[in-house]
Amino acid sequence: MNTAIYGLLFVVLAPLFGGLLAGVDRRVSARMQSRIGPPLLQPFYDVGKLLQKKTRQVNPVAGPLLLGHVIFMAATGALLLGGTDLIFVAFVFALAALFLVLAAGSANSPYSFTGAERELIVLLASEPFFILMMAGVCKVSGVSTFGDVLAYPQWVAPQLPGILIAFLIVATIKLRKSPFDISTSHHPHQELVSGLTTDMSGRLLAYVEVAHWYESAILCAFMVLLFNRSWPIGLVAFGVAYALEVLVDNSTSRAKWQLVLRSTWAATLVLCGGNVLALFVIGR
Amino acid sequence: MANPLTLPMVRRSLRNLVARPATRKYPYEIRPSFGGARGKIEFDVTTCNYCMLCMRRCPAEAIRVSREDRIWSIEHLRCIACNVCVEVCSKKSLSMSNQPRKPQTPADGVDGQRPGHEEWHLAAPDTTGAPCPDAETPAAKA
Amino acid sequence: MSMFSRSPWILHYDGSSCNGCDIEVLACLTPLYDVERFGVVNTGNPKHADIFLVTGSVNERNIDIIQNLYGQMPDPKVVVAVGACACSGGIFARAYNIQGGIDKVIPVDVYVPGCAARPESIIDGVVQGIAALEEKRKKRAS
């Protein structure tokens, strides 16, 4: 039962990884803006404080839904490393994100509601990508679990160039980076105040933060999946991708939702669809 | 016109990443203030002749002078540091310090006064006065 | 030192200020002062905030808004009044539509004097606000 232990390890270690990553991100962003920036462990301080703060429940469902959001995010990673079918993992990942949309949509603030609508739009834009990515990985390797893909003796990445490029674009959405941070943003100076999280306070906001740490860790695991033969190379690839995201975040303005939808769909359809289609045509 | 592939800010972001941050590490690093900077009003009770001109000219009505009670008081939280009282004072009892006043908490209010209230009085009309014992002394606050 | 003193998120509201203090509050976020060093984030959302920075005085129309924003902030929370107007009404205390300082409608924990308050003073005020926040947390915990 080796794989179950990996799953458990993910549940415990992923928040540490994600939180630290967020800390590095904030510091590097600050340096790019010629500031010093917060301490490295700032995200942990923030979440620690939020957990101690009084929570204002706007309605009875938001709390359970956000708890569901965290649990399903953790479950996505656990199932991935625990050896579940990759396509199934992609669906659970989508489900986890849906919990957040439902929680934000259940609040009666117009900002939160519009944020939820926008999140739904970007979810529709990004989810097909993950399913196509999993389909591509399965097609190339012929196996369908995380462990088996890692054990597959050949690199899968060279056969999936379109998916690698699209990954960068979709990760911008998932990591909530400018230009695609339309539903919420870490720099809350936008027309929707804090978008999705406008109505969440205290513990609930901490859930969203922790779920986001899981999300970063899951994306990292996906990168490792694509660079299947050596996990250090996968980690480095994720690091490079993340650094690019931070750089772009600091060098662009926020796009409008139409452009987000258009560019992610274009990336998914043309790059991923084309890539997977090519695999089937060549593989035949 | 804008070329979608050029992101002119990328270069600046990268350059900032390696350059020294512009941040001045206040409160660990304090820049000496410029000579003429207007901070807070300082009062010298020994030279004041209670002419009340500062009170009359203060646009914020922060200064109160009472000839009968021999009280000169200022609400620092109301003062707008416009420098008018310093300009009109014929006895040069008032001066403008370059340093702003430190933030106050409600507990800083002395004798039931609002925080930031400072007053001086002379015990008798002809004594060359020291600050009243219960009033906060400017030295202790600065 | 608890998490509270390391992660004070601020909410800024402009009561009826002249903008002077507002832009100085914003200047605190910019490279030269960079309050994010202390974990400060300008949230713009009362539900996320710990410290309520109010600039400008209270007029008839914004009483409800200030009370509302204060009410929406989850406990523990502190209020920092920035600038002469927020502390006491300042020069506008006698304008017909002005009621006075912020303490007329919500309890104020720290008063930052100045017209306009300098970024250094605002940082000092926030640091004092953090101390007040810590006290309130302890009171809540016990």
Place this chain on the structure above:
Amino acid sequence: MDRTTFLARIEEYHMGGWRLALINATSAMSTEEQPGGSFDVVWAFVKDNAFEYLREEIVPGDEVPSISASFPAAFLYENEIRELFGINVTGLNVDLGGQLYKTAKKIPFSPSAIRARLEANAAAGIASASPTPPAGPHGAAHAASSPAPTSAPTAGKTA
């Protein structure tokens, strides 16, 4: 005021390509002819570097026609003088219904409100302008520096 000639003169400015610069009211305190006080209203226009204004004396209760047919942007000024001075402006294109400033005291700039404030100040011993305006110098200065209320549009000063 004569409504038709006033609006015709405003329309002349519109046709001449002038830009609305300002509509301003001043409360004049009560005099013997106008015990309730009066308003001195100025409509000012700018074209290139020229600055001209029309001036009317309005008695409380007088109807002042809106100029929004010629100058749509006038609505903000007109709502303002209605709300702060209580001048009865009719025919606005955008009626904000007294919700623009929503001051604590209604119509704070009207002669009676100013008088009430000044009298309260005097009673409280606070130095402020006198509740009764000085008749002599005030009238003289007014006539010397500004055209008579019904005169033709005059070029004002640009400073």
Place this chain on the structure above:
Amino acid sequence: MKRTVIPFGPQHPVLPEPIVLDLILEDERVVDAVPTIGYIHRGLEMMVERVEYTEMGFVVERICGICSFMHGMGYCLSLETIMNVEVPDRAKWLRLIWAEISRIQSHLLWLGLGADAFGFENLFMHCWRMREEILDIFEKTTGGRVIHSVNRIGGVKRDVSDAELAAILVRLEELGKAFKKTASVFATDPSIAHRLVGVGVLSPEDALSTASVGPMARASGLATDTRLGGANLYDQIDFQPVVETAGDCLARVAVRLREVEQSIGIIRQAIDKMPKGEGLPLENRPRGNPAGEAFTRLEQPRGEVVYYVKANGTKYLERFRARTPTFANIPAMIQLVKGCELADVPNIILTIDPCISCTER
């Protein structure tokens, strides 16, 4: 079609100041906007009842902390006109220099806020860092960072030595070089173009009918600039108003970008032309009380401002009125917001460079 009402303000992170626009949305498109102001209304015009005319300048200065210098100057100019005071030459030149420096300050501030509104945090930081240089100059020469309190009726209170002026010019020219690079970001960045080009287009006809002033009108092709009237020594300065023709949000940004460089040029000419020397007269203080009235027009960073002062021979003025540029630009803003998308609302509101405390006084 689902209709939602989004209350934009009074507390909103995009706007540091409270103005309320009740936006009526159909999905993400704005169909109507209802403005409500009054959250910052102090009634400072009526403070003439209690503040003597000599001190009223300090109240007027605090109409707005961004164009504070120009407000104080406008008030003093009005009373100087009424009281027939001849201001010493050097004081006039110093006023002009300070006025242009505050134009640079205001534009840098606005460019940062504008960048923040479309989600470009890094650019916001850049602009505000440059602005700190200007604030240093202000603090050194006037004693205050944002509220200067140097204007007095009849002149100015402080002198700036010739050496200091030369040093300021050097600093400004260095700033101008750094600014050119930042300006090129605004002009060439495709993600900025995506947010600003073709957004909130104001035609020249609409600019006139909505009575827009300042950069708002100049971005729509109207060459209006109060400085062209030549008052306050501008007749001795060689400059052309900055005009753009596109009328969209990017054009309004471009006007302000070019005006920063123009102002540095004006300051250079002014330092060149002003009378040199130590101890020149700065203040010609009037005696007695004012009687009469004056309209004063000035070109503030946000556009034309009109002051009206009426004095009745006592030490209290009868009426003071400031028609500020934002007040004049609000009708155009409301017109532009109708029909745009929710994501464009912050850009449109900010490109008029709103100053709500000016508007409501």
